[in-house]
Amino acid sequence: MSKLKKILEQGHFALTGELGPPRGVNVEAVKKKASYLKGVVDAVNITDNQTAVVRLSSWATSLLVLQEGLEPVYQMVCRDRNRLAMQADILGAYAHGIRNILCLSGDHQQFGDHPFAKGVFDIDSIQLISTVKRLRDEEKFLSGADLDGAPKEMFIGAAANPFAEPLEWRIHRLAKKVEAGAQFIQTQCIYNMKRMREWVKQANDMGLTEKVYILAGITPMKSVGMAKYMQTKVPGMDVPDEIIKRLKGVPKKEQSKEGIKIAVEMIEEFKEMKGIAGVHLMAIEWEHKVPEIAEMANLLPRPQV
Numbered sequence: 301m302s303k304l305k306k307i308l309e310q311g312h313f314a315l316t317g318e319l320g321p322p323r324g325v326n327v328e329a330v331k332k333k334a335s336y337l338k339g340v341v342d343a344v345n346i347t348d349n350q351t352a353v354v355r356l357s358s359w360a361t362s363l364l365v366l367q368e369g370l371e372p373v374y375q376m377v378c379r380d381r382n383r384l385a386m387q388a389d390i391l392g393a394y395a396h397g398i399r400n401i402l403c404l405s406g407d408h409q410q411f412g413d414h415p416f417a418k419g420v421f422d423i424d425s426i427q428l429i430s431t432v433k434r435l436r437d438e439e440k441f442l443s444g445a446d447l448d449g450a451p452k453e454m455f456i457g458a459a460a461n462p463f464a465e466p467l468e469w470r471i472h473r474l475a476k477k478v479e480a481g482a483q484f485i486q487t488q489c490i491y492n493m494k495r496m497r498e499w500v501k502q503a504n505d506m507g508l509t510e511k512v513y514i515l516a517g518i519t520p521m522k523s524v525g526m527a528k529y530m531q532t533k534v535p536g537m538d539v540p541d542e543i544i545k546r547l548k549g550v551p552k553k554e555q556s557k558e559g560i561k562i563a564v565e566m567i568e569e570f571k572e573m574k575g576i577a578g579v580h581l582m583a584i585e586w587e588h589k590v591p592e593i594a595e596m597a598n599l600l601p602r603p604q605v
Contacts, residue, residue: 302399302455303371304343306605307578308484308513313571314578315599316373316486316515317341317590319365321356330361334368336587340594341370342602343400345486345580348375352412359393366397373457374398377406382422383431383442390432394451402457402486403428425458426480432456433481458482460514462499463492463538471502478512485512486580489519489530490566492538500575509575516570519582520593521559524548560593567597 307314317337322329337344344365348358362372374393376386390401405425409417423431432454434440439450458477462470474485490496496516503509521527524547531539543562550558563581570576583590594600 301453302343303605304373304400304484305455307342307603310603310605312578312603312605313599314513314515315341315594315602316343316345316578316580317587318345318347318580318582318584319361319587320347320350320585321358321361323353323355325356327364330356330364331368333587334365334370336590338369339602340591340600341581342578343371343373345373345375345402345582348377348404348406349380349412350407352379352407352409352414352417354413359389359396359398362393362398363396371400372398373400373402375402375404376428377404378421378424378428379406379409379419382420386423386428387431387435387441390435390454391447391451394454399453400455400457401432402459403432403482404459426476429456429458429477429480429482437481455483456481457484457486459487460485461488461536462490462496463488464536467495470499471506471508474503474512475506475508478508482512484577485514487514487517488536489517489582491530491543492540493566493569495538497573500573504575513577514575515578515580516566516573516576517580517582518563518566519584520563520586520589521547521555522586523552523555523559526559560589560596563593564596567593567599571597 319333346358346362349355358375362374365372403425409419436451436454439447460474527539527544527547530537547555547558567579570579
């Protein structure tokens with residue numbers, strides 16, 4: 301069974317991390333990143349050609365991480381594969397010991413390094429969730445044919461963005477993913493805590509938090525420049541002006557420390573927030589800071605299950 305699933309089912313406040321595969325076959329880079337996260341996070345997301353930029357595949361990197369003693373969360377996007385390839389890769393990943401999957405639509409290819417690549421999008425993220433659930437629970441392919449061995453312990457995850465427009469539909473999209481079979485949710489990076497509190501309250505009021513584990517997304521800011529870029533250039537991101545003002549209020553060399561301090565304050569609030577089961581710490585190319593952040597937020601040592 302998935303360690304992450306055990307952590308959540310036993311009521312512990314979960315901590316997941318993220319690891320971006322290299323732009324080639326630099327296995328040592330994967331091992332180095334993994335070394336910072338081992339013993340610190342309960343599981344680590346392995347991104348799948350994030351931002352539509354080609355990288356070492358998610359399933360291959362997941363196997364490398366597994367060999368390093370970390371539990372991977374295998375990300376799969378709908379952009380790059382049709383339903384045949386998706387089902388084959390899900391079974392292949394499970395056969396090699398991968399027990400967590402995060403089902404995503406994927407960033408549009410026009411934003412990446414191959415803008416003229418054909419986007420597949422044979423099925424969407426909600427249909428992908430239900431596909432994994434059908435493979436696992438019904439032991440059937442989408443065609444209706446029977447499986448010769450089902451991925452019985454696959455723990456199904458999905459993403460949620462409480463800040464994308466139209467805001468009033470965000471909670472209903474979450475409900476659709478839960479209905480399709482999502483067991484845990486990892487959210488977009490959170491900076492607008494006021495909006496996040498409203499979204500979580502809606503999830504609580506609709507009874508969704510009794511059906512799914514929600515992990516709040518945390519990405520520490522490194523600088524004012526990063527904050528401005530995320531505010532103006534990253535779709536679906538909500539960075540309030542007060543975050544930028546706070547970072548501007550400290551010397552430039554202290555901005556990364558202030559960014560970490562803001563992240564820790566958010567984690568502390570999420571630890572007390574009804575309906576939040578953990579945090580997903582996305583320290584983008586800053587994996588070496590994860591132990592420090594986890595320590596400051598009193599998330600260490602991690603529970604043994």
